[in-house]
Amino acid sequence: MKNVLIISASPRKGGNSDTLCDRFAQGAKESGNNVEKIFIAAKNIGYCRGCGVCNSTHKCVQKDDMAEILDKMVSADVIVLATPVYFYTMDGQMKTFIDRTVPRYTEIKNKDFYFIMTAADTEKASLERTLEAFRGFTEDCLEGAREAGIIYGVGAWNVGEIKNTPSYDEAYEMGRKV
Secondary structure, three states: OOEEEEEEOOOOOOOHHHHHHHHHHHHHHHOOOEEEEEEHHHOOOOOOOOOOOHHHHOOOOOOOOHHHHHHHHHHOOEEEEEEEEEOOEEOHHHHHHHHOOHHHHHHOOOOEEEEEEEEOOOOHHHHHHHHHHHHHHHHHHOOOOEEEEEEEEEOOOOOOHHHHOHHHHHHHHHHHOO
């Protein structure tokens, strides 16, 4: 049994990337894992101020929801990062979230990472810049990070369209195999 933490950066509950998070969670739960999804648009997470205080204290000066989320990231075995792709990169919520891991990123070690990306574009290539940004964060910054799976949710513009794409079943199966 693993502790699975899903970070949904969708700005809308039930949006396409959020739906894939739920589908992944369903598969992971059915396989006996502990699963928690954090819908970060509903959290109070301020932008990194670049003050540098956390470099020595390992705590952010901002008093918001990020400290609790970082605790969960440190204790998770598996972390899923999910974002809609706007203009060829992750959305603002996900970028802000990643920036705010600075106080404790050295403690986010030896995790399996799954990436879920959705876009209206029908070509997986349109998601490569987002994937490279995720890899830059995980591979270059987090010790022992392992890329365990990628879900390319392409061809979904309107809410719910993701359910009619292969990625809907892929998310469930990937969750089951955590």
